Amino acid sequence: MNAPHTLHVGLGDRSYPILIGPGLLDAGADWRTHIHGRHVLVVSNEMIAPLYLSRVMAQLGGLHADALVLPDGEAYKTLDQIARVLEALATLGASRDACVIALGGGVIGDMAGFAAACWMRGIDFLQMPTTLLAMVDSSVGGKTGVNLPAGKNLVGAFHQPCAVVADTDTLDTLPDREYRAGLAEVVKYGALGDADFLTWLEARTEALNRRDTAAVTEAIARCCAHKAAIVARDETERGERALLNLGHTFGHALETECGYGTLLHGEAVAIGMCQAAALSARLGMAEAADGERLARLLQALHLPVAPPQGLDAEALLAHMRLDKKNLGGRLRLILWRGIGRAEIVADVDESDVRAVLETAA
Known part of the structure; x- marks a missing residue:
């Protein structure tokens, strides 16, 4: 070996x-x-x-x-x-x-x-x-x-x-669905802080979909290197490490509301990243085109980009209020300025989040 x-x-x-x-x-x-x-x-x-x-x-x-x-x-x-x-x-x-x-x-x-x-x-x-x-x-x-x-x-x-x-x-x-769910977290690293990596992934969707050994191993190594560097700087998530939760506040709410196991974690994160991108566009932080590019990559990797129909926006918002990143009873979300430029946004108005949730419902 x-x-x-x-x-x-x-x-x-x-x-x-x-x-x-x-x-x-x-x-x-x-x-x-x-x-x-x-x-x-x-x-x-x-x-x-x-x-x-x-x-x-x-x-x-x-x-x-x-x-x-x-x-x-x-x-x-x-x-x-x-x-x-x-x-x-x-x-x-x-x-x-x-x-x-x-x-x-x-x-x-x-x-x-x-x-x-x-x-x-x-x-x-x-x-x-x-x-x-x-x-x-x-x-x-x-x-x-x-x-x-x-x-x-x-x-x-x-x-x-x-x-x-x-x-x-x-x-x-690994079953196909579980493998694809893992690819959502791979994409996350490009979306939150490495635009070049996201471009690398776009060029290798076919290889990743067929589980090409070299492509998968390289993706794992790049993701682990990215996370290791962030954890070394912010072990207990007082600042920068929170960026690793891009899409997770929306995603965790979806997992909880749908019932644990209905959506796989990676599937919920894929949807959550798209919702975070939509909220960023609504707030004028990013162009809608960036969210569309992210959605195209996720779809090319056979991941969902929209939540199941019929979910209650108020119920999802209630779950989001329990997120560990929140401070002082106000929503604190990971949004972005476009591909590779995630940031922590404090005191997000619930009316804007509700609008995104209702649009997706």
């Missing part, structure tokens, strides 16, 4: 590597060094475990290792499932030098990471993302948490992994 592509998230004594490449699940020599104690709990789900769990466990010889398989899907990203992870750690006898390995997509990564943050006030966890969305976004940066009926990711913690191991071979078993 060729040496993996390696990036670093620079956070002082909490810095960690991102390894990207094929065959990494079977290459324990590349990642076992990041496990410091003898207790390891591998957390996966019912879809991923039959495919990859035995391979990861085979690399943990000599350690006191166990596995926990959770139900698959956003609907199970709950405190009840976190309790199951904590009970499994207790049964394992996990000490403060234990490590939790998150083997799966963003839901597993968020839950395993949150449980690791809670166990004995914080133990190591290692991200092994198996979806494109998790590889380019949720596995990097230390955001962990769970959903409540009132909204997405309202309970959580910042808890950085000790390493991210992205085995690109796992994308071969």
Whole structure:
């Protein structure tokens, strides 16, 4: 196997590597060094475990290792499932030098990471993302948490992994819909801060749609490099890191209102980015043509650009009021000045947001 592509998230004594490449699940020599104690709990789900769990466990010889398989899907990203992870750690006898390995997509990564943050006030966890969305976004940066009926990711913690191991071979078993959802987060990086990358994506839609290895690997590496740089400058989202939420306030509201799992996260983000672009145009911040260009790229990647029909604008707005970026009871959104120029906009008038939501309804 060729040496993996390696990036670093620079956070002082909490810095960690991102390894990207094929065959990494079977290459324990590349990642076992990041496990410091003898207790390891591998957390996966019912879809991923039959495919990859035995391979990861085979690399943990000599350690006191166990596995926990959770139900698959956003609907199970709950405190009840976190309790199951904590009970499994207790049964394992996990000490403060234990490590939790998150083997799966963003839901597993968020839950395993949150449980690791809670166990004995914080133990190591290692991200092994198996979806494109998790590889380019949720596995990097230390955001962990769970959903409540009132909204997405309202309970959580910042808890950085000790390493991210992205085995690109796992994308071969990813269903088409899940793969496309991941492409929405790829597009996000170009839309929020790298116009050249968005142009690069426009030129490679065919290659990305057929999962060309070189194109997908390059896209993952560029997204991770972009996010690693932002996280190093703003770990706990006091400023610049909030830009990574372009489309997410609208998108999270859609996920909550539609019912978790009805829209995949990436699908909701794709729609949300288009709504953020429409609001930016309404406020005179950007040309409508920029939003149209973004929508064309998303459509070329077989992603939705408009919400399901019949949603209630007031219900969506109520969900948006619970967004963690809001301050002083006023909406604070990530909008843009055009492709590659996202910015944080405070005190957004709800009437303008409502107009965008009603237009899309």
